[in-house]
Amino acid sequence: MLSLVFLGAALFFPLKGNMSWYQKIWSMSLAxxxxxxHLYQATWGFQLQSAIFLSDSMSVVLISLTLWITLMMFIASQNSVKVVKNSFSLFSVFVLFLNLILIVSFSMSSALLFYFMFEASLIPTLLLILGWGYQPERLQAGMYMMVYTVAASLPLLLMILWTTAELSSSNMMFISLLHKKLSLTEWGWIFLTFLVLTxxxxxxxxxxxxxxxxxxxxEAPVAGSMVLAAILLKLGGYGVLRSYLFFSLYSYPSVIFLLMLSLWGGMMTAIVCFRQIDLKSLIAYSSIGHMSLMLAGAFSLTTWGWGGALTLMLAHGFCSSALFxxxxxxxxxxxxxxxYVSKGMLMLLPSLSLWWFLFCVLNMAAPPSINLLGEIMIFPSVIFSSKYCIFPLAAMSFLSALYSMYLYTCSQHGGSPKFFKPFNQVSTPTYTALFLHWIPANFLILKPELTFLWY
Structure with missing residues (x-):
């Protein structure tokens, strides 16, 4: 809760003056x-803080990731927002407000309040895209995001309201009693599974x-892309794991369909990456492939699979945010x-090409990254679930390495175009943000027990 206090203090710092931006950065660093x-506290498991807040090691890890990525968003946006004076005070308020919503979402014990926070995270994200996006199509992109996510969330709201009426409580820990209270057929529970997970x-x-x-x-600015890839996608993974845990969905074999769909879909997405000519679009599709592998680990219904899913969420948060x-x-x-146009960066900025190489290697799950730890945990758990998963898993692993190498060679090799702006020395905040992404993505492998403590 102390981190929330410092976050609130940062949010209500004076909005005018040159120091407010740096005060928020230092406040986020302290948070x-x-x-x-709290990552290394002696006791783990569910801790009921109050009637509203509930914390376990999974939520604590994701809250730390949220705070860390928010700090990286401020540092990465300094040139494009602060230096050019592009409404940086309003920008920082939206980023901190989104951060506060995400922290509360990961701490909710009430399913109904979690749903409200889950949906409220779309509002500041949409404002970031519309206010600081690059292209005129950002309005269409925002509409796509809102229509997809809000329409898909309505069945979940109906399910939570029905569950609350049946149990007279919306607390997540009581929802597991639903199986004892209701005697539905298998098809009824299959329908329930898809209703909850949609x-x-x-x-x-x-x-x-x-x-x-x-x-x-x-269409999003760099901060919008970073928070979308690193945090908002993890909100969906957090919801999947919480649903399995509290709705007891692991007791039904119908999820094998979702397992196969996520695996084959991840393989198709890896193939689609080779057809992308937009740099950010390629990184976005690679995120879908990584999340498909995370889903496969969650749907394998094993302890190793779930631990690997949490590890992959953490690793993807650092890697994808740095690539954007x-x-x-x-x-x-x-x-x-x-x-096709952005080439030859190796001749112009060899120091930045080193960071491209390090994060492309991280994206293909090379050692010593925690991506490798997550895939090592997910692969055997998925293969033991079904022997038909071997081919899509192998294809995903091979294609992931292939499109990461493709991304690096396309952007760094070749002749540089003549219309590039004159290249200055890379600024210190750029190196700082990249270094702070790379360090936890590689050194957290020294503490692999973090992924097992919440079972």
Missing amino acids: CMLSFL AFLVKLPMFSVHLWLPKAHV SLANYLYEKSQTRSL
């Missing part, structure tokens, strides 16, 4: 440090309901995101 103190699968998103994500990423930050820096210099 991050305070949140890390909102979260669209938020992730799963293949076949993913069309809103590339549009939103392409790199893509934004390349766009600021070349004024284009086309892979």
